[in-house]
Amino acid sequence: MTDFEQIYKDYFRDVFLYVRRLSGGDERLAEDITSEAFFRALRRIDSFRGDCDIRVWLCQIAKNCYYTHLKQSRRTEHTADMEQLISEAEESPEEMLLCSENAQQVKHLLHELPDPHKEVFMWRTLGELSFKEIGKLFHKTENWACVTYHRARKMIQKGMEVDNDEK
Incomplete structure (x- = not known):
């Protein structure tokens, strides 16, 4: 087993619970965001300096993933609302x-x-x-x-x- 697999096993639940709390209890969203966070962490593991606990670093990545998701959701909702308003406008x-x-x-x-x-x-x-x-x-x-x-x-x-x- 690689070091990152061990990190995943050790910290997945902690990061998941953190994201679930951020997302208001949405388990499906928490799973998606947690998976995305670990994917990003895998790509950036070489940049981890060790200044803080790895759990904190992973949760920070997860929080950034969650906020990115929120921004994208708002843009999508806003665009859909604007398109509906334009199509309904007489x-x-x-x-x-x-x-x-x-x-x-x-x-x-x-x-x-x-x-x-x-x-x-x-x-x-x-x-x-x-x-x-x-x-x-x-x-x-x-x-x-x-x-x-x-x-x-x-x-x-x-x-x-x-x-x-x-x-």
């Missing part, structure tokens, strides 16, 4: 342009928001963070993040109404 190009103008208007209003409202809104909508994650980021509670986000949203909505009334 709007003329002018109406679509209007939507683009609304997006520019929102972007402009967003940059005028005071902090932390601007940052919380951006982390929630663009960064796709949960309220709990945003709260941790600001050393506040999940409830604080939720309230701040909704206040920012109201400010943008009010700004949109004012701008539309002026037109």
Whole structure:
């Protein structure tokens, strides 16, 4: 048996349990990610410097594999959603342009928001963070993040109404 086979036998379960926890208990996904992580580790075993426990190194690779999977899933979902919206759209190009103008208007209003409202809104909508994650980021509670986000949203909505009334 090779050294890497022994590493696989010794640490597969630990890495699997770690990824399963990351993935919210999805065992099939955890198996796929763990296998990918060990495949990457095999290709990069020569770069392991031994500064840390090999279990930590393997879990770091697994975490990176998991985040790569999430990014790819989001892109795929986003592309599918956009394709569905485009195929279902009965709007003329002018109406679509209007939507683009609304997006520019929102972007402009967003940059005028005071902090932390601007940052919380951006982390929630663009960064796709949960309220709990945003709260941790600001050393506040999940409830604080939720309230701040909704206040920012109201400010943008009010700004949109004012701008539309002026037109």
